[in-house]
Amino acid sequence: MFKPLVKRLLPHAHVSAHCDLPCGVYDPAQARIEAESVKAVCEKYQANEDPEFRTRAMLIKEQRSHLVKEHLWVLWTDYFKPPHFEAYPELHTLINEATKLAGAAGTKGAADPEVADKLLAKIDEIAKIFWETKK
Amino acid sequence: MFKPLVKRLLPHAHVSAHCDLPCGVYDPAQARIEAESVKAVCEKYQANEDPEFRTRAMLIKEQRSHLVKEHLWVLWTDYFKPPHFEAYPELHTLINEATKLAGAAGTKGAADPEVADKLLAKIDEIAKIFWETKK
Amino acid sequence: MFKPLVKRLLPHAHVSAHCDLPCGVYDPAQARIEAESVKAVCEKYQANEDPEFRTRAMLIKEQRSHLVKEHLWVLWTDYFKPPHFEAYPELHTLINEATKLAGAAGTKGAADPEVADKLLAKIDEIAKIFWETKK
Amino acid sequence: MFKPLVKRLLPHAHVSAHCDLPCGVYDPAQARIEAESVKAVCEKYQANEDPEFRTRAMLIKEQRSHLVKEHLWVLWTDYFKPPHFEAYPELHTLINEATKLAGAAGTKGAADPEVADKLLAKIDEIAKIFWETKK
Amino acid sequence: MFKPLVKRLLPHAHVSAHCDLPCGVYDPAQARIEAESVKAVCEKYQANEDPEFRTRAMLIKEQRSHLVKEHLWVLWTDYFKPPHFEAYPELHTLINEATKLAGAAGTKGAADPEVADKLLAKIDEIAKIFWETKK
Amino acid sequence: MFKPLVKRLLPHAHVSAHCDLPCGVYDPAQARIEAESVKAVCEKYQANEDPEFRTRAMLIKEQRSHLVKEHLWVLWTDYFKPPHFEAYPELHTLINEATKLAGAAGTKGAADPEVADKLLAKIDEIAKIFWETKK
Numbered sequence: 001m002f003k004p005l006v007k008r009l010l011p012h013a014h015v016s017a018h019c020d021l022p023c024g025v026y027d028p029a030q031a032r033i034e035a036e037s038v039k040a041v042c043e044k045y046q047a048n049e050d051p052e053f054r055t056r057a058m059l060i061k062e063q064r065s066h067l068v069k070e071h072l073w074v075l076w077t078d079y080f081k082p083p084h085f086e087a088y089p090e091l092h093t094l095i096n097e098a099t100k101l102a103g104a105a106g107t108k109g110a111a112d113p114e115v116a117d118k119l120l121a122k123i124d125e126i127a128k129i130f131w132e133t134k135k
Numbered sequence: 136m137f138k139p140l141v142k143r144l145l146p147h148a149h150v151s152a153h154c155d156l157p158c159g160v161y162d163p164a165q166a167r168i169e170a171e172s173v174k175a176v177c178e179k180y181q182a183n184e185d186p187e188f189r190t191r192a193m194l195i196k197e198q199r200s201h202l203v204k205e206h207l208w209v210l211w212t213d214y215f216k217p218p219h220f221e222a223y224p225e226l227h228t229l230i231n232e233a234t235k236l237a238g239a240a241g242t243k244g245a246a247d248p249e250v251a252d253k254l255l256a257k258i259d260e261i262a263k264i265f266w267e268t269k270k
Numbered sequence: 271m272f273k274p275l276v277k278r279l280l281p282h283a284h285v286s287a288h289c290d291l292p293c294g295v296y297d298p299a300q301a302r303i304e305a306e307s308v309k310a311v312c313e314k315y316q317a318n319e320d321p322e323f324r325t326r327a328m329l330i331k332e333q334r335s336h337l338v339k340e341h342l343w344v345l346w347t348d349y350f351k352p353p354h355f356e357a358y359p360e361l362h363t364l365i366n367e368a369t370k371l372a373g374a375a376g377t378k379g380a381a382d383p384e385v386a387d388k389l390l391a392k393i394d395e396i397a398k399i400f401w402e403t404k405k
Numbered sequence: 406m407f408k409p410l411v412k413r414l415l416p417h418a419h420v421s422a423h424c425d426l427p428c429g430v431y432d433p434a435q436a437r438i439e440a441e442s443v444k445a446v447c448e449k450y451q452a453n454e455d456p457e458f459r460t461r462a463m464l465i466k467e468q469r470s471h472l473v474k475e476h477l478w479v480l481w482t483d484y485f486k487p488p489h490f491e492a493y494p495e496l497h498t499l500i501n502e503a504t505k506l507a508g509a510a511g512t513k514g515a516a517d518p519e520v521a522d523k524l525l526a527k528i529d530e531i532a533k534i535f536w537e538t539k540k
Numbered sequence: 541m542f543k544p545l546v547k548r549l550l551p552h553a554h555v556s557a558h559c560d561l562p563c564g565v566y567d568p569a570q571a572r573i574e575a576e577s578v579k580a581v582c583e584k585y586q587a588n589e590d591p592e593f594r595t596r597a598m599l600i601k602e603q604r605s606h607l608v609k610e611h612l613w614v615l616w617t618d619y620f621k622p623p624h625f626e627a628y629p630e631l632h633t634l635i636n637e638a639t640k641l642a643g644a645a646g647t648k649g650a651a652d653p654e655v656a657d658k659l660l661a662k663i664d665e666i667a668k669i670f671w672e673t674k675k
Numbered sequence: 676m677f678k679p680l681v682k683r684l685l686p687h688a689h690v691s692a693h694c695d696l697p698c699g700v701y702d703p704a705q706a707r708i709e710a711e712s713v714k715a716v717c718e719k720y721q722a723n724e725d726p727e728f729r730t731r732a733m734l735i736k737e738q739r740s741h742l743v744k745e746h747l748w749v750l751w752t753d754y755f756k757p758p759h760f761e762a763y764p765e766l767h768t769l770i771n772e773a774t775k776l777a778g779a780a781g782t783k784g785a786a787d788p789e790v791a792d793k794l795l796a797k798i799d800e801i802a803k804i805f806w807e808t809k810k
């Protein structure tokens with residue numbers, strides 16, 4: 001999955017995509033950056049028992065987890081098309097599970113770096129498919 | 136599909152759902168109300184050639200269409216669970232199509248009441264399944 | 271108050287209203303759904319002493335209470351007109367009290383299902399007037 | 406003009422108010438600043454026929470008008486209390502009219518500096534009462 | 541205290557500025573009002589050990605601190621121009637420090653009225669320069 | 676500048692940064708992705724004279740340009756520290772110019788791909804410094 005990301009940085013590479021004009025610029029990196037942030041917040045939460053810090057961490061984790069969901073929803077609705085869902089029959093379930101992992105049953109509900117790791121792994125699976133479809 | 140909605144208004148009826156605590160309160164009516172608004176905006180757009188009015192209509196239609204997407208995404212990720220997707224194999228596709236109908240290829244891209252009607256019909260199909268699962 | 275809500279579901283019924291084109295689609299159900307969510311969050315808060323859960327509950331209750339206020343403000347400013355305020359002299363006070371019940375002196379300030387019930391009762395009073403004016 | 410700002414910074418000066426803790430800091434200046442912006446946008450709109458500029462102006466005017474509504478709603482619900490409404494029986498109507506003047510029937514619906522002036526005048530009437538109640 | 545507000549409303553008074561049309565209406569008072577709110581929240585936090593209240597205070601302080609940052613960023617990018625930065629070589633650093641004082645190293649990270657006072661003092665330094673450039 | 680981006684994708688690489696806990700995850704790619712979107716929107720705008728499409732393009736360009744500003748402001752305030760500003764004396768000016776290029780005098784004000792290219796070039800200059808400071 002690293003290769004396509006590297007390729008994206010080369011001239012003429014397809015660089016991400018997200019707005020609903022649509023601009024045609026989509027990139028799973030947007031979801032991944034937020035999920036990396038969620039994981040870092042979980043780690044800092046576990047390492048710091050100050051109640052003020054923990055309240056802030058919970059609040060920020062909630063927001064960043066939600067951004068993960070939004071970026072994934074945009075890929076699901078705006079980037080992926082029927083031929084993609086035919087070529088990758090697991091794609092609906094994969095994205096659905098990833099968004100659930102960023103919700104109450106995942107990183108919103110738990111300040112647990114391992115849950116964040118599961119979310120990151122799912123995002124990487126989606127990114128792998130994404131970059132295959134961009135070839 | 137009307138019956139479940141009526142039932143929802145009775146004492147102890149299950150009333151909608153949406154936040155990610157989760158509170159357990161979900162309701163496809165939220166998406167439908169925004170889609171009704173989108174349709175009304177399309178109709179008013181077609182009936183009024185004033186450029187200021189039309190700019191405002193486009194802007195509001197964009198926002199309301201996005202709210203439709205968000206409400207449907209919440210149902211897809213937060214309300215529907217694996218057993219639902221097994222019982223209704225068409226559910227992923229149905230919701231995906233509905234969200235696309237509220238996007239650039241649907242009511243965001245066109246100020247067309249007929250497109251809004253297609254969106255409303257899809258939402259009603261989702262609502263029908265939703266209320267069956269609540270029984 | 272149930273009847274008008276039922277009526278809304280029939281063909282050609284007036285379905286809600288809210289955007290400021292205006293689209294003409296207004297519905298007190300939007301405020302009620304959020305208030306139902308607030309009540310559910312209060313109940314879950316009282317039943318769960320886990321500090322992480324409680325922080326999340328407070329955060330979500332704050333957001334949902336604010337949505338109640340916003341939906342009611344829209345009815346007060348955008349839907350209700352001078353003849354309504356003349357016909358229902360208590361309407362200003364009623365909506366003002368309802369919005370206060372969703373604020374610091376109400377469901378924002380307290381994780382108390384009984385306060386949420388008072389908010390729901392006020393919304394129902396407003397809905398009753400709303401649907402009378404739609405006849 | 407620097408002086409009034411400095412004066413407002415003196416100890417015991419009542420400086421604005423708005424969050425729903427509540428922090429106790431309210432100030433009608435927040436609504437006025439946005440309304441001044443709305444008026445300036447209307448004037449620039451009338452003086453510039455470039456369609457791109459006009460689209461941007463409409464969009465910004467919509468947002469800023471909405472901020473006026475929000476700041477006034479906060480005063481109505483969060484700052485003003487029953488004794489204020491008794492002492493100023495016109496207060497409900499006054500604020501309701503002001504918020505309508507920032508909506509579809511006012512500065513949202515028209516790019517007209519005179520409409521913005523009416524909105525500003527209403528805000529000044531509210532501010533006058535506000536500061537009387539702070540004495 | 542009514543007087544300064546009235547004076548600010550006089551013809552030719554420079555009243556604030558902020559939107560990116562640009563409307564030309566800017567005012568450091570916007571940042572200051574939010575910072576006053578932050579300080580009041582810090583004081584209320586220190587005076588109240590109720591955990592629900594404190595969670596709400598943390599949440600609101602986070603939001604209001606962020607608004608301070610946004611208002612200052614707008615001044616830095618949209619109002620101040622190269623000649624201002626030449627005339628006031630400390631201006632970049634001053635605004636950078638002020639925004640940091642509203643962030644994790646400042647009022648977001650600490651519920652401390654003294655930190656809020658430092659933020660207010662920085663905003664006043666910026667305001668002083670701002671009003672000099674408006675002469 | 677490509678090398679650090681590539682490095683970021685390796686195990687244990689520093690991946691982006693942005694929330695204000697702070698989580699410590701920052702990445703200029705966030706600003707770049709939005710700016711790429713802005714450029715694509717400008718190109719589509721120039722290639723399509725349909726007024727509905729153009730209104731939507733203007734609206735989306737406004738939002739995406741604003742996101743560029745926000746991502747850059749976060750780097751300026753939250754990531755860069757005094758030693759960075761000492762080591763790179765041009766950094767304040769560079770970021771200030773980049774944010775201006777995403778505002779009214781840049782991509783907000785003009786639907787011009789060349790202006791978007793200038794913005795992208797500035798972001799790349801900032802990214803170069805950013806990745807040097809991460810070594």
